[in-house]
Amino acid sequence: MLGLLMIIVISWALLRFIEKKNIDVLGIIPYPNRLFQFFIGLVFMMFLCLLMVVAETYILNVEWKQKETVDFSLIFQSFIYHLRSALTEDLVFRGAILYVLIQRIGSKKAILLSALCFGVYHVFSYGMMGEGIIPIVYVILVTGFTGYVWAYTFHKTKSIMLGLGFHLGYNFLMTFFYKTYPYGEIIFIEVSKTSLQDWNWVFFNLSKGLLPSIVTLAFVNQLKKSAVIIKSNSSQL
Secondary structure: HHHHHHHHHHHHHHHHHHHHOOHHHHHHOOOOHHHHHHHHHHHHHHHHHHEEEEEEEEOOOOOOOOOOOOOOOOHHHHHHHHHHHHHHHHHHHHHHHHHHHHHHHOHHHHHHHHHHHHHHHHHOOOOOOOOOOOHHHHHHHHHHHHHHHHHHHHHHHOOOOOHHHHHHHHHHHOOOOOOOOOOOOEEEEHHHHEOHHHHHHHHHHHHHHHHHHHHHHHHHHHHOHHHHHHOOOOOOO
């Protein structure tokens, strides 16, 4: 929590002294329309990820075992943890620094730079420095493209809220099914699945990694046509 507070203070200082702007240019203040953006992003991404889990279940013949009891307090703890985590990352990669870069070098270059940094960051956060070049390139490609879509979302909505909903929805839904730290397999445990080989493995993992972001990008472009969802200026709420 202290780290998040420091990031907010630094974000305020960057915007105040470099761009002469208030921190609200990040769309971080939870006005009703922005909360609606967040909710739309959260629900959309959780539904999309659930579809991906279902697709993986059929493609790989995954057998799931549901836990005998569901710990709702653990679900709540996971939600709060991933909300803080997603907000922290979004403020770093799609917050004040991205806003300043957009003003100074243009949106296209700024979004690409943000995406690259987000991809490289995950190489370190996943502890992959000792891995081979192919897994590292894969992580940079997949997480970098995800970062691109979320940075693009920030630019188009003038708020971090929709992207934050996407971010939280993805991370939170995955804790229901997969092993993740510090929360994982909260509801289901994977018992067995079919292993893919060679190009089938490559095609499946590229599709699994890139398809959600491709669909999300299309979704954001459709939302651009809806002024009710996209506008986030406080005077318009």
